[in-house]
Amino acid sequence: MKIKVDQSKCIGCGACVSIASKSFKLKEVGDRYKSQPIEPVGDDIKTIKGAVNCCPVKAISLEDL
Ligand code: SF4
Numbered sequence: 001m002k003i004k005v006d007q008s009k010c011i012g013c014g015a016c017v018s019i020a021s022k023s024f025k026l027k028e029v030g031d032r033y034k035s036q037p038i039e040p041v042g043d044d045i046k047t048i049k050g051a052v053n054c055c056p057v058k059a060i061s062l063e064d065l
Helices: 015-019 045-054
Strands: 002-005 024-029 032-037 060-063
Touching: 002 032, 015 024, 015 045, 045 060
Parallel strands: none
Antiparallel strands: 002 060, 024 032
């Protein structure tokens, strides 16, 4: 599984990081923060899907490899 974060949608709220901290990290981009997937993912699928569902701007998508 591969996580994708749409950088143009992400508002850097940190919700995904607080839910699945082994699979997402916040990265400073200019004067704001954006979520970046960690590879390989460190959380189980249920936790990652929880992060996907809590994203307020639906910036996270999952791809099966
Ligand atoms: Fe970005 Fe969504 Fe994660 Fe918030 S929950 S940091 S908007 S990807």
